[in-house]
Amino acid sequence: EIVLTQSPATLSLSPGEGATLSCGASQSVRSRKLAWYQQKPGLAPRLLIYEASTRATGIPDRFSGSGSGTDFTLTISRLEPEDFAVYYCQQYGDSPLTFGGGTKVEIK
């Protein structure tokens, strides 16, 4: 099983600042099959990024993904008020599919 470790657990930032979220895998993620999801309280997760760096339909370009192998990053260039949420990475190259524990981006 591929274990995904997200860091930091919590990121306290102000609107307008940039955010860098990390996702480390216990073994190489096949063909960069890694996605990032955003989740707000009481709502379902929303797909942001797939294949490590491709933005999903309708996702603003302030969100970008990078990485390969065992190290992946989600970058939010300038935080908007609606970006404060929990972010999860997930690999879908091998079974079982696995999620990271999440990073909460909170308002400082």
Added chain:
Amino acid sequence: EVQLLESGGGLVQPGGSLRLSCAASGFTFSGYAMGWVRQAPGKGLEWVTAISASGSDIYYADSVKGRFTISRDNSKNTLYLQMNSLRAEDTAVHYCAKFWGVHPLYYHMDVWGKGTTVTVSS
């Protein structure tokens, strides 16, 4: 508009059973893999199970293997999750999700339902 609507959640005693349904609309259901993801109260996301577009390939998390069964009826555009031998640790919001392609490996989950809550308690 692509939509997934889960139903069937509720309160059940430990050892009991429940069947969840996910009604799909707005896309060609038979052309896409589907799956279930759950989230225990205050916790992160946990993938539960997935099924290929044709139903020929099925995958389970170890935590539910032997107790849960995923199935689909492509004629009714509906995904199911039969949950048996339920435990307290199965208490969670259960989300139905559509994969971007025919197989759950190699494709991401691009559309999610709003979820249905399962509570296992005596």
